[in-house]
Amino acid sequence: MKSGRWITETGSSTYLSEAVAIWLRDLRGEFRTRYAVNAILMFAVTTLIAVSFSIGSFRIGDAEQPFLYAVLLWIILVFSALSGLSRSFVKEEEAGTMDVLKLSARPQAVFLGKLFFNLTLLGALELIIVPAFITMMNYEIQLPGLFTAMVISGGLGLGAGTTIVAAMIAQASARGALFSVLSFPLLLPLMITAIKGCEKAALGTNNPGWPEVRIAIAYSVVMIVMSLFLFPMIWEE
Amino acid sequence: MIVKVLLSIWMTAIIVAAFFYADAAVGFPGETSRILFFHVPQAWVATLSFLLSMIASCIYLARRNLKADNLALSAAELGLLFCLLATASGSIFAKAAWGSFWNWDPRETSIVILLMIYGAYFALRSAVGDPDKRRVFAAVYSILAFATVPFLVFVVPRITASLHPEDTMNPAKPGMDPKTLKVFLGSLIAYTGLFVWMLKLRLRLLKLEHLREPGYIINEKTNLEGEKG
Amino acid sequence: MKEGLNFVLGVNLIIWFGLAFYLFFLDRKIKKLEEAFTDKRK
Numbered sequence: 001m002k003s004g005r006w007i008t009e010t011g012s013s014t015y016l017s018e019a020v021a022i023w024l025r026d027l028r029g030e031f032r033t034r035y036a037v038n039a040i041l042m043f044a045v046t047t048l049i050a051v052s053f054s055i056g057s058f059r060i061g062d063a064e065q066p067f068l069y070a071v072l073l074w075i076i077l078v079f080s081a082l083s084g085l086s087r088s089f090v091k092e093e094e095a096g097t098m099d100v101l102k103l104s105a106r107p108q109a110v111f112l113g114k115l116f117f118n119l120t121l122l123g124a125l126e127l128i129i130v131p132a133f134i135t136m137m138n139y140e141i142q143l144p145g146l147f148t149a150m151v152i153s154g155g156l157g158l159g160a161g162t163t164i165v166a167a168m169i170a171q172a173s174a175r176g177a178l179f180s181v182l183s184f185p186l187l188l189p190l191m192i193t194a195i196k197g198c199e200k201a202a203l204g205t206n207n208p209g210w211p212e213v214r215i216a217i218a219y220s221v222v223m224i225v226m227s228l229f230l231f232p233m234i235w236e237e
Numbered sequence: 238m239i240v241k242v243l244l245s246i247w248m249t250a251i252i253v254a255a256f257f258y259a260d261a262a263v264g265f266p267g268e269t270s271r272i273l274f275f276h277v278p279q280a281w282v283a284t285l286s287f288l289l290s291m292i293a294s295c296i297y298l299a300r301r302n303l304k305a306d307n308l309a310l311s312a313a314e315l316g317l318l319f320c321l322l323a324t325a326s327g328s329i330f331a332k333a334a335w336g337s338f339w340n341w342d343p344r345e346t347s348i349v350i351l352l353m354i355y356g357a358y359f360a361l362r363s364a365v366g367d368p369d370k371r372r373v374f375a376a377v378y379s380i381l382a383f384a385t386v387p388f389l390v391f392v393v394p395r396i397t398a399s400l401h402p403e404d405t406m407n408p409a410k411p412g413m414d415p416k417t418l419k420v421f422l423g424s425l426i427a428y429t430g431l432f433v434w435m436l437k438l439r440l441r442l443l444k445l446e447h448l449r450e451p452g453y454i455i456n457e458k459t460n461l462e463g464e465k466g
Numbered sequence: 467m468k469e470g471l472n473f474v475l476g477v478n479l480i481i482w483f484g485l486a487f488y489l490f491f492l493d494r495k496i497k498k499l500e501e502a503f504t505d506k507r508k
Contacts, residue, residue, distance in 0.1 A: 164381070168374050172364040181360045185353040186381060189388035219388055226384050230377045233298060234370075241493070245486045252482055256475040268471060434489060441496050448503055 015112065018105040022113025026088065027120065035091070036121055040084030044129045047076045052136045062140075066202035069139045070195045074154070076133065078191055079180075080125055081158045086179040088114045088121075088163070089170035098170075107232035111163065115224070118159040118166075126155050142204030146213070150201060153216035154194035160223035161186045168234055190219050241434060248427040251420060259420040269333040274420055276326035278428035279319050280348060286316025286432070287351060291383045294376035303447065306372040309379065310362070311439040315432060317355040324348050343394045350389060354382045 013021075030036060051072055060068055092098045101110060130151055133139065141147050162183045169178045197212030255274040262270035290312035297305035327345060328338045339345065361378050365371040 164377075168361070168378070169364070171370065172361070172374075173366045175364075178360055178364050182357045182378065185350060185357050186385055188350055188353075189385050189392045192392055193388075215388070215392065219385075222384055222388075223381075226381060230380065233373055234377055241490070248482060248486070249479065252478050253475065256471050256478075438489065438492055438496060441500065445496070445499055445503060 015106065015109045018109035019112035019116065022101075022105060022110060023116040023120075026113070026117040029091075030117075030121075036084050036087040037124060039087065040080050040121060040125050041128060043083045044076055044080035044125060045132075047079065048129060048133055048136065051076065055137075065140065067195075067199045069133075069137055070198035070202060072137075073130070073133050073139075073198065074191055074195050076129060077126065077154070078158065078184075078187060080129070081122060081162065082180045082183055084121065085118050085159070085162050086166040086169060086175075088117050089166045090175065093170045102235065107235040108228050110235065111167070111227060111231040114167070115159055115163045115227075118163050119156065122155040122159050126151055139202065141202045143201040143206055146206065146210055147198055147201035149210060149213045150194055150197035150216070153213045153220065154190065154197070156220040157190040157194070157216045157223070158187065160220040160227070161190060164227040164231055164234070167231065171234070186223075190216060193219070244427070244430045244434060247423070248431065251423045251427045254420045255424065259417045260414065262414075262417060265334055267333075269330060272326055272330040272333070274424045276323060276330055277421070278424045279323040279326060280344075281425060282428050282432045283316050283320040283323050283348070283351060285429075286312045286319060287354070287383075290316060291379050294379040297372060298376045298380075306376070307440055307443040307447075309376060311436055311443065313355060313358055313379075314439065315435055317352075317359070319428075319432070320348065320352050320355060324352060346393050347389065350393075358382070 092101055105113070134141065162179075165179060165182045165186065169175055169182065172178060193212050193215045197210070197216070200207065200212065251274070255271050259271070259274070261268045262273075290309045293305045293309035293312060296302060297309060324345075327348065331340060331345070332338045358375060358378060362371055362375050365374055
């Protein structure tokens with residue numbers, strides 16, 4: 001990869017260039033196989049249809065809608081994320097490329113690269129599912145700006161809280177539902193905040209400074225910083 | 238040994254006092270406030286345990302000292318136990334005082350989250366085969382879980398209060414009436430003492446397991462030759 | 467109401483005594499194991 005701009009004077013690469021290299025490599029792999037994207041989208045679409053179908057033509061009251069729909073939306077997003085985000089590391093384990101990865105880049109760079117990849121997946125997920133949800137369920141949103149900000153910062157938080165967990169479970173012997181069990185308690189504050197934020201956006205309550213968005217961003221920052229610090233310990237043997 | 242006997246007598250005295258020395262608090266139906274003599278110390282021990290486990294995890298990561306991990310594990314086990322007890326006693330209290338077993342008020346929510354973190358911690362420990370990896374991973378998870386606590390402290394009350402305004406009543410501490418206070422503090426001491434006793438027993442067991450050979454498990458059926466019953 | 471209290475107190479005491487006896491039993495068991503192991507190593 002030509003990375004003239006990113007290479008320092010001594011010719012060694014920066015964290016960022018290594019991370020981007022890993023990110024691009026994963027993206028290319030994903031374009032070819034579409035494995036993770038398919039898994040996540042299939043889950044999300046299926047759940048969305050199940051929700052919409054089950055509610056059917058039942059008219060949820062205008063007073064309840066902002067909150068209930070926010071809850072449903074985030075349940076779909078969180079569980080779709082939990083179904084697919086572990087792929088970023090599990091596929092390395094399955095392909096036997098874990099060791100190569102450990103040798104090829106510094107731990108923090110590996111983490112960042114995988115984080116970027118997960119965020120890309122989440123971005124795609126939200127781009128497709130959120131409009132679909134709003135349309136299918138007739139979700140009335142008074143403050144689209146706040147809503148979008150909440151969805152984006154919530155997505156950021158989802159990636160931030162789960163990437164290091166994915167790295168741990170990929171190296172564990174019994175995977176299965178472990179990823180969900182471990183991630184969910186960590187994601188709880190984020191989920192609650194995101195639901196609250198979307199509810200407010202739907203209702204039209206415009207608190208200055210958008211506190212929920214800020215909390216989600218703070219959460220993301222904390223989780224990323226802690227992960228950068230802790231990742232090398234679970235990555236090196 | 239004498240301390241343990243004294244502790245046992247103390248706890249017995251507290252249990253009796255909770256029913257016959259202290260008065261039932263005003264503002265709670267019937268005698269239900271008495272549960273709080275047990276429920277609050279249990280919750281207190283559960284959170285104390287979590288904190289202890291987290292600190293031990295930090296020490297383990299910094300120094301890779303086996304004793305630190307033993308402490309982290311033992312504290313987590315006991316924390317889980319007391320967390321279950323606290324959830325159960327809290328539920329019973331909620332049913333008696335408010336009519337339903339579960340309400341998702343801030344306290345209940347926090348204790349369930351703690352329960353989930355403990356559960357996840359043990360799921361992780363049992364899923365990793367290699368002992369060194371297991372210890373490191375568990376320690377890392379413990380610290381990550383702790384990092385979410387400030388958010389929970391901020392976020393949970395704001396969210397749950399506004400979702401269920403009628404449940405903002407908080408059983409927190411019982412009234413300031415001196416007899417109640419005495420029993421309450423006495424119970425805190427008793428439960429903390431019980432926790433320390435159980436912790437030490439567990440640590441001794443873990444140490445024996447390592448002495449014997451790595452990976453060897455001792456339970457109450459192991460006889461003196463170290464064979465399983 | 468007071469008779470109910472006696473009952474609950476009784477249950478609590480039974481649970482506590484059970485636990486305390488079990489802990490003392492464990493304590494003794496562990497002590498014996500500790501002595502056995504340190505003797506073995508000598």
